Amino acid sequence: MKMMLAARYLGPGQLEAEEIPLPVISDEEALIQVDACGFCGSDLSIVAGTHPRAKAPLTVGHELSGRIVQIRSSSTSLVPGDRVTTYPLISCGTCHACTHGNPHVCRQLRLFGFDVDGGMAEFVKLPVSSLMKLPEEMPGHIGALIEPLAVSVHGIARTNLEGVQVAAVLGGGPIGLLTALVAQARGVPHVVVSDILPSRLELATSLGLHAVAAGADLKKLVMELSDGNGADVIFECAGSPSSAREMTSLVRSRGVIVNLGVFKKPVEIDMQAVNFKEIEVLGSRVYERRDFQTAIELAMQLPLEKIVTHSFPLRDVATAFKQFKMGEVCKVLILPTEYVS
Structure with a gap:
């Protein structure tokens, strides 16, 4: 045999x-x-x-x-x-x-x-x-x-990128980096990648992407790039409770959140912000x-x-x-x- x-x-x-x-x-x-x-x-x-x-x-x-x-x-x-x-x-x-x-x-x-x-x-x-x-x-x-x-291609295709100036990708792992590269290839002028690991931020920078630590630094950069309005699109690629909490504050009014990350259990999302800002939240699976x-x-x-x-x-x-x-x-x-x- x-x-x-x-x-x-x-x-x-x-x-x-x-x-x-x-x-x-x-x-x-x-x-x-x-x-x-x-x-x-x-x-x-x-x-x-x-x-x-x-x-x-x-x-x-x-x-x-x-x-x-x-x-x-x-x-x-x-x-x-x-x-x-x-x-x-x-x-x-x-x-x-x-x-x-x-x-x-x-x-x-x-x-x-x-x-x-x-x-x-x-x-x-x-x-x-x-x-x-x-x-x-x-x-x-x-x-x-x-x-x-293909996971990233599908996530990008879930929303219309026409007119998008600022996209923020939460999570700098393989899916996050690939999503950022696809968004960049689709013509988005400013693609920001956030993570908590310096090594991933260094890798994102080497790929020609805006890379910044999650948290206050991320929000500051997104607001600077968007004249204080927030990102046009958020791609959640971390599957992290912390990114779920912050994503509604990072996106502009009538902006879009696309969830590619796989959350292991239900997480808190600010539904009041979804309501008041008329945020569109989209799932993306495989x-x-x-x-x-x-x-x-x-x-x-x-x-x-x-x-x-x-x-x-x-x-x-x-x-x-x-x-x-x-x-x-x-x-x-x-x-x-x-x-x-």
Whole structure:
């Protein structure tokens, strides 16, 4: 039996590189040799054992790029050797959201790497329908950023940026930085990123963004840039109670707040400010297929290399996860090596 190495969630607090059988594909499936796979904030809850759906043993990972090595399909033009990423959402197809064109907010939404084995492995078996072709010239580490970039593309698309002069992004992690870069690419003159970690503010500055500490300094800068009116748009990317409290004071009257951050529990929001300022508050969850395509088209135009601050071989996944969990890093990638035996 051919074996491969995979990053396996084995129980609360346990993420290890483990040998498992090489997947065998069926009709309308493909076997992908993984070039790179990134950690996501949701992986923290999986490995902590607090995610409501993820059950051990499980191969984690849904931010990936690779090449097709085997494919069994009569319904696609994809062939072995093509570079691809995966659209990792698994929708039920029957709920109201699915039947009304919004399967990304399916009532029973599942994902690769959460509900079924993901791609932080040397190889991954995926449905052909989930594959999206990448340009041949796109490096593997950039391809692995398409999924988080699509999150930001979707969040930006939730509101109209026409006439927007000042946008504030709360949270300088990967999603916050990518959201800021997309907003900048869409022509917003002033994009401000806030965080509490100096390392993230330094990274934001290196990307050509306004970077400022959360709190009083952030409000001062936003008001200076907006003649005291407040930001036209706030993109909440931290999922933090403190950003939920401050976002209504940072946005102008009739401004827009887009929530991309995933809050772990209900938080306080100043609904009086929402009322008095007629603030529009919008949710943004994951992405649609068109957001993936937009992200693929946009990726090579953005300085995404700087987002990847650390990379590790697959055999060192436990060490990589410890680094990621510390929070000082930005995007951590696993780069699998050939290991089939």
